[in-house]
Amino acid sequence: MNIEERKNIRSHIRIYNSLTRKKELFQPIHKEYVGIYVCGPTVYNHLHLGNCRTFILFDLVFRYLKHLGYKVRYVRNITDVGHLENEKDNGEDKILKKSRIEGLEPMEIVQKYTISFHYILNLFNTLPPSIEPTATGHIIEQIDIIQKLIEKNLAYEKNGSIYFNMKKYRKSYSYGILSHNKTDKLFSKQKKFLEEKHCFQDFSLWKRAKKNHIMNWNSPWGKGFPGWHIECTTMSTKYLGEIFDIHGGGMDLKFPHHECELAQAVGVYNNKLANYWMHTNMLTLNDKKMSKSTGNYLSLKDLISKFRKKTFHPTIIRFFILKSHYRSILNFSNKGLIDAEKGYYRLMNGIQKLNFCYSHNNKNNSFIFNVPKWIKKCYEAINDDFNTPLLISYLFEVTHIINSSFINENDMDTIHLLKKYMNYFIFDILGIQIFEKDFLEGSSKKLKRITERLIKIRTEERKKKNWFLSDQIRNELSYIGIFLHDDKII
Amino acid sequence: MNIEERKNIRSHIRIYNSLTRKKELFQPIHKEYVGIYVCGPTVYNHLHLGNCRTFILFDLVFRYLKHLGYKVRYVRNITDVGHLENEKDNGEDKILKKSRIEGLEPMEIVQKYTISFHYILNLFNTLPPSIEPTATGHIIEQIDIIQKLIEKNLAYEKNGSIYFNMKKYRKSYSYGILSHNKTDKLFSKQKKFLEEKHCFQDFSLWKRAKKNHIMNWNSPWGKGFPGWHIECTTMSTKYLGEIFDIHGGGMDLKFPHHECELAQAVGVYNNKLANYWMHTNMLTLNDKKMSKSTGNYLSLKDLISKFRKKTFHPTIIRFFILKSHYRSILNFSNKGLIDAEKGYYRLMNGIQKLNFCYSHNNKNNSFIFNVPKWIKKCYEAINDDFNTPLLISYLFEVTHIINSSFINENDMDTIHLLKKYMNYFIFDILGIQIFEKDFLEGSSKKLKRITERLIKIRTEERKKKNWFLSDQIRNELSYIGIFLHDDKII
Numbered sequence: 008m009n010i011e012e013r014k015n016i017r018s019h020i021r022i023y024n025s026l027t028r029k030k031e032l033f034q035p036i037h038k039e040y041v042g043i044y045v046c047g048p049t050v051y052n053h054l055h056l057g058n059c060r061t062f063i064l065f066d067l068v069f070r071y072l073k074h075l076g077y078k079v080r081y082v083r084n085i086t087d088v089g090h091l092e093n094e095k096d097n098g099e100d101k102i103l104k105k106s107r108i109e110g111l112e113p114m115e116i117v118q119k120y121t122i123s124f125h126y127i128l129n130l131f132n133t134l135p136p137s138i139e140p141t142a143t144g145h146i147i148e149q150i151d152i153i154q155k156l157i158e159k160n161l162a163y164e165k166n167g168s169i170y171f172n173m174k175k176y177r178k179s180y181s182y183g184i185l186s187h188n189k190t191d192k193l194f195s196k197q198k199k200f201l202e203e204k205h206c207f208q209d210f211s212l213w214k215r216a217k218k219n220h221i222m223n224w225n226s227p228w229g230k231g232f233p234g235w236h237i238e239c240t241t242m243s244t245k246y247l248g249e250i251f252d253i254h255g256g257g258m259d260l261k262f263p264h265h266e267c268e269l270a271q272a273v274g275v276y277n278n279k280l281a282n283y284w285m286h287t288n289m290l291t292l293n294d295k296k297m298s299k300s301t302g303n304y305l306s307l308k309d310l311i312s313k314f315r316k317k318t319f320h321p322t323i324i325r326f327f328i329l330k331s332h333y334r335s336i337l338n339f340s341n342k343g344l345i346d347a348e349k350g351y352y353r354l355m356n357g358i359q360k361l362n363f364c365y366s367h368n369n370k371n372n373s374f375i376f377n378v379p380k381w382i383k384k385c386y387e388a389i390n391d392d393f394n395t396p397l398l399i400s401y402l403f404e405v406t407h408i409i410n411s412s413f414i415n416e417n418d419m420d421t422i423h424l425l426k427k428y429m430n431y432f433i434f435d436i437l438g439i440q441i442f443e444k445d446f447l448e449g450s451s452k453k454l455k456r457i458t459e460r461l462i463k464i465r466t467e468e469r470k471k472k473n474w475f476l477s478d479q480i481r482n483e484l485s486y487i488g489i490f491l492h493d494d495k496i497i
Numbered sequence: 498m499n500i501e502e503r504k505n506i507r508s509h510i511r512i513y514n515s516l517t518r519k520k521e522l523f524q525p526i527h528k529e530y531v532g533i534y535v536c537g538p539t540v541y542n543h544l545h546l547g548n549c550r551t552f553i554l555f556d557l558v559f560r561y562l563k564h565l566g567y568k569v570r571y572v573r574n575i576t577d578v579g580h581l582e583n584e585k586d587n588g589e590d591k592i593l594k595k596s597r598i599e600g601l602e603p604m605e606i607v608q609k610y611t612i613s614f615h616y617i618l619n620l621f622n623t624l625p626p627s628i629e630p631t632a633t634g635h636i637i638e639q640i641d642i643i644q645k646l647i648e649k650n651l652a653y654e655k656n657g658s659i660y661f662n663m664k665k666y667r668k669s670y671s672y673g674i675l676s677h678n679k680t681d682k683l684f685s686k687q688k689k690f691l692e693e694k695h696c697f698q699d700f701s702l703w704k705r706a707k708k709n710h711i712m713n714w715n716s717p718w719g720k721g722f723p724g725w726h727i728e729c730t731t732m733s734t735k736y737l738g739e740i741f742d743i744h745g746g747g748m749d750l751k752f753p754h755h756e757c758e759l760a761q762a763v764g765v766y767n768n769k770l771a772n773y774w775m776h777t778n779m780l781t782l783n784d785k786k787m788s789k790s791t792g793n794y795l796s797l798k799d800l801i802s803k804f805r806k807k808t809f810h811p812t813i814i815r816f817f818i819l820k821s822h823y824r825s826i827l828n829f830s831n832k833g834l835i836d837a838e839k840g841y842y843r844l845m846n847g848i849q850k851l852n853f854c855y856s857h858n859n860k861n862n863s864f865i866f867n868v869p870k871w872i873k874k875c876y877e878a879i880n881d882d883f884n885t886p887l888l889i890s891y892l893f894e895v896t897h898i899i900n901s902s903f904i905n906e907n908d909m910d911t912i913h914l915l916k917k918y919m920n921y922f923i924f925d926i927l928g929i930q931i932f933e934k935d936f937l938e939g940s941s942k943k944l945k946r947i948t949e950r951l952i953k954i955r956t957e958e959r960k961k962k963n964w965f966l967s968d969q970i971r972n973e974l975s976y977i978g979i980f981l982h983d984d985k986i987i
Contacts, residue, residue: 080602080605111627112570112736114630114736115570115627115628118626118628122625135608135612137601137605137608138604138608139608140604141631141634143634144631144633144634146637147637147715148714151715225640225641246604454944457947457948457951457973461951461973464966464969464973476954476958476966483947483950483951483954
């Protein structure tokens with residue numbers, strides 16, 4: 008693909024924008040650059056599969072834009088302070104709570120679950136983001152933005168805490184454009200939750216640290232810690248500018264997290280933070296929402312565990328996830344995974360056959376397929392709001408044709424072209440990996456099995472005094488480091 | 498090992514303390530807890546093997562103390578700002594310089610080389626530290642300490658930069674106790690390097706950011722960034738307290754980095770920062786210091802590269818490093834690595850024989866070896882300032898005996914005990930890994946080889962019309978997923 012072709016494909020990307028509820032043509036602010044911000048995990052627990060969907064989708068977006076030659080700066084944060092257990096009533100900090108339960112320093116909790124997060128995403132073959140800022144690493148910058156909000160009268164201080172002034176904000180701007188939620192949904196209206204705030208809907212930007220609150224920092228208002236929402240407004244704009252291209256996250260973050268992020272940004276910069284807001288839909292299990300509290304959830308560990316009857320390689324799970332469009336609800340089921348696995352092998356066999364054809368171009372029936380047209384269709388699919396299920400259906404379509412065709416020497420240019428784009432779509436863009444069928448078993452096990460059987464065959468042959476063959480087998484085994492010492496045959 | 502035995506072993510650990518230049522009995526501040534701080538990398542480049550020695554040694558220390566039942570908090574930082582290219586003349590920030598060269602945002606450089614750092618240490622089987630704080634994540638805390646130094650008149654402000662007041666400090670304390678260096682070695686005495694400082698030996702705690710210096714933070718003195726030394730004083734004391742147990746690092750950090758860290762801590766807390774200061778010695782290559790600037794260095798990539806005649810598994814390199822005492826100069830050579838590899842296989846064969854004996858206790862010569870005495874000797878070796886070469890020599894000693902003995906059923910208790918402690922020393926404490934001989938080649942290659950040979954044998958047998966055997970081989974292959982379709986024999 009030359010530069011011109013790339014640019015042509017680029018100019019047709021359309022993204023569903025949660026802000027406008029429409030598919031819009033994607034036009035980055037700076038021609039060759041794209042800035043993406045995705046809300047990362049709060050590192051107080053192992054990721055479950057529901058969370059993974061979001062990170063896999065944005066990995067695809069990252070890969071695709073890079074594939075098209077954009078210079079992409081992909082920022083995905085780590086929330087290591089300020090995310091409260093129950094937002095509606097200002098519950099305990101999630102990290103602090105976990106540190107109490109596990110008897111560790113909060114930053115030990117952060118370290119433990121950050122490592123787990125990276126480990127899991129690595130199994131899914133997601134690329135690391137360009138920058139991975141932490142909330143505790145940006146306290147000064149958060150204080151800075153809060154001060155700007157105070158200057159604009161959009162925030163006020165009370166006993167060392169700072170609150171967003173929703174009344175004032177709504178005089179100039181509207182709240183809830185992303186989620187169509189009203190501010191009265193923000194907090195419980197029980198009087199005890201009003202505390203020191205002017206109004207129920209004022210959310211906290213900075214909280215005064217109580218005596219035993221060990222995660223705290225100096226600020227102009229005394230010791231305290233930031234609110235969850237201000238973190239993302241701060242980190243995204245620090246690395247991507249006051250307005251950038253794409254802001255992403257799970258649908259459950261739309262309200263109140265993204266609404267509040269947006270309100271803060273509108274307040275400070277009088278701008279909409281990001282031009283395109285993308286949200287991934289839910290993952291359900293047995294058609295119910297995955298949730299830890301109800302026990303209706305799956306972790307990756309569950310799916311690749313040896314104790315499960317049927318286990319799946321992480322790339323199968325990735326493939327399964329991408330077989331649905333990110334804005335549809337996706338139900339996790341064994342059947343769905345088994346289908347995905349079958350589909351995966353079909354694709355891999357197709358790839359293998361393509362490779363085979365290429366090196367043994369001695370068949371004689373012609374391969375009739377319009378490859379350039381097919382390539383165009385594939386790009387159109389991804390360009391249409393990352394329609395991966397459609398793309399995958401095209402991949403199956405061509406695989407079917409490959410498997411039922413013979414390749415002529417005259418077709419080699421076409422085959423070469425097809426191979427190239429199959430590789431682009433499957434490996435570079437969808438991020439699917441080749442794995443050995445025995446991922447969970449290992450080549451070493453296969454090797455063990457076959458050597459055991461061989462030794463058995465050899466023993467039989469020796470009994471028959473077939474020395475030539477038995478010596479041959481012994482020699483073969485010695486090549487791979489297995490040395491047999493024969494006892495006398497009884 | 499029961500609790501009493503553990504506590505007994507613990508009470509005999511002796512550590513060479515760079516501060517006193519003596520081996521001292523190790524007594525942690527809090528009976529059951531140990532706090533360790535190790536200076537981590539400045540993430541502007543890939544690690545070379547010289548750096549790895551330090552991290553492998555402290556991994557051993559971490560593992561050993563945990564093995565003895567201590568609750569260890571191991572803090573190893575990431576320096577992502579403030580480390581200057583040429584300290585003596587206040588050169589450019591290393592991260593900033595690299596970001597200029599690679600055309601990336603400084604935090605993109607940090608992300609790239611942090612990932613590389615973790616990847617390399619993971620190959621060496623080092624455990625992640627308990628907390629891995631970043632310098633940019635602790636700016637507020639650094640400002641806090643600097644303010645305390647200013648209050649004590651041990652630092653002064655000049656044009657938005659803060660310098661350590663060495664004259665004042667030396668009136669009350671002495672500088673250079675770790676390295677026996679004098680302060681006049683700190684900086685070039687050319688007038689241009691005096692700049693705005695009162696004296697040449699005053700080092701910077703905070704630097705005013707020039708206009709184009711994009712890594713900067715708000716401070717009481719305007720926009721700026723921290724000095725390298727203040728970072729470690731800050732992060733260590735934040736997570737381990739004003740005084741903690743062990744401070745470690747490479748010998749090249751002793752001066753000026755650790756001296757300045759120490760001076761800052763003495764100034765603020767009037768305490769020696771850590772009770773035990775440990776320094777790892779140099780790694781040389783061809784008996785010359787490893788150094789990137791002279792080209793006399795090796796990376797891990799070099800050693801495991803496919804393009805090298807002889808490659809080594811990272812665990813062999815780890816074993817090679819631990820075969821020398823950490824306070825000796827260690828010369829890297831192919832010969833040394835080959836020796837280490839041979840030694841490694843000897844140990845592994847010993848382990849294998851132990852396992853074999855255990856499950857096939859049908860031999861009849863007795864195994865005479867005083868295992869409890871041997872265990873005691875091994876602990877004494879590690880307890881003597883982590884004398885890993887001595888420990889390893891004991892492991893070889895017992896391996897020799899294992900390999901030349903037969904095991905009687907009556908010996909099984911002894912063998913069981915020996916196995917247990919061999920596992921402790923080799924895997925848990927030294928952190929050595931079992932790897933297949935064909936790490937760089939893979940079981941899959943072996944498998945490929947043997948299946949190819951088998952198919953050949955089968956073809957021969959078919960020519961001889963030995964249908965029984967050829968069918969048998971075909972069946973065996975089908976079990977491991979290889980299906981043969983026979984053509985007619987010509």
